[in-house]
Amino acid sequence: MTRRHPSLGLLLAIGVSLMAAFLAMLLADKAATMVNPSLEPSRFDDARGYQIFTSRCEVCHAKVEGDLSRMGPNLGRIGAEAATRRPGLNGPEYILESIMEPAAFTAPASAGAMMPANMVADLPDDDIRNLVAHVAGFGAIPNDEEIAALVIRQNVGRTGPKLVVRRDLLERGERVFREKCQSCHSVHNGAEHLVYAPAIFGVGFEDEEWLRDSIEHAKTPVSERYRSTRVVLDDGSVVVGNVIERSAETLVLTSTRPQDRGEIITIDLLDVRKNAKGQPMLTEVGLPPGLSDVVASLTREEIDAVVALLKAFN
Incomplete structure (x- = not known):
């Protein structure tokens, strides 16, 4: 049996080919990095920044551009716009100030509710930088050098009362809310959830006594958008609902009656009982x-539980 061994020339050719392929990969990676600097590994932990943002910020701030369903300003392009917001501050400095000192500047498109100043009171400096780095990546490539140079003052954004809640109280508040409130009030802030009564998203920023008074004295003036209209028809039947549309011939309502809540009802005004003036x-x-x-x-205990739940929403 004869075994053939590769010649030295063949081995050299294979070696040269492998070396050329390796160099080509290095050059391609270098070129890609020059075109897209985001391929450079960051010195900050984006996964940790994402975790903090999701658990503490996302309830009020959307990060998808154009999403206006949250109470706070949309952050979809904050990485690109932050450096233009405050003279003298670069992007990461502005983001840090917004987190630590939210009252220092009112952002465009803010809904008016003030963000709590102690949202990161319990976080170490490294985690605050991780959060800034994550947010600075919304619509832009974060500048690691600027983030590393941030001065995080220990006496700013680290003080203030911390929310202390009892789990049993929250669970009771949730049960009461589902049974007696949720048929009209949504926890969401999208327009499709504002049919019968105002959404309670962000209401926890209000004073506790104001919340309790709003529940106990619900007969206070209601916004025109949520006022029900009672319509008596010629056959004696009654329809109650929020007016969606009215023309010279018809009236369209969303029923607020318990038996058919949410049903869209179109009424011919000719079928409506008239007053002495024919109206x-x-x-x-x-x-x-x-x-x-x-x-x-x-x-009283149920009201206390609902108030505790509303305060905890934020």
Whole structure:
């Protein structure tokens, strides 16, 4: 049996080919890095920054450009815009100030509610930089040198009362909210969730006594958007709902009655009972039917539990 061994020339050719391929890969990586600097590894922990943002910031700030469903300003392009917000501050400095001293500057498109100043009170400096680096990457490539140079003052954004809640109180508040409040109030802030009553997203920023008073005295003036209208038809039936649209011939409502809540009802005004002047009898009743009974059924302990839940939403 004869075994053939590769010649020295063949081995050299293979070696040269492998070396050429290796050099080509290095050059390609270098070229890609020059075109897209984001391929350079960051010295900061983006996974940790993402974790902090998701658990502490995302409830109020959307990071998808164009998403206006949150209470706080949209951050979709904050990495690109931060350096233009405050004269004398670069992008990471502005982001850090917004986190540690939110009252220092009111961002464009802010809903008006002030962000708490102690959102990162318990975080070490490294985690604050990780958060800044993560946010600075929204719509831009973070500048590691600027982030590393940030001066994080220990006496800023580290003080203030911390929210202390009892789990049993929150669980009770959630049960009461689901049973007696959620049929009208949504926890979301999107327009599709604002049919019967204001969404409670962000309401926890309000004073605790104001929240309690709003529950106990729900008959206070209701925004026109949520006032119910009572319509009596010629056949004696009654429809109650929020007016969506009205023309010379028809009236369109979203029913607020418990038995058909949410149903879209179109009424021919010719079928509506008329008053002495021949006008359709449309009576604004303000609060949805049955709300007074719901409020009256709440015990002091249930109200305390709901208030605790609302405060904890933030």
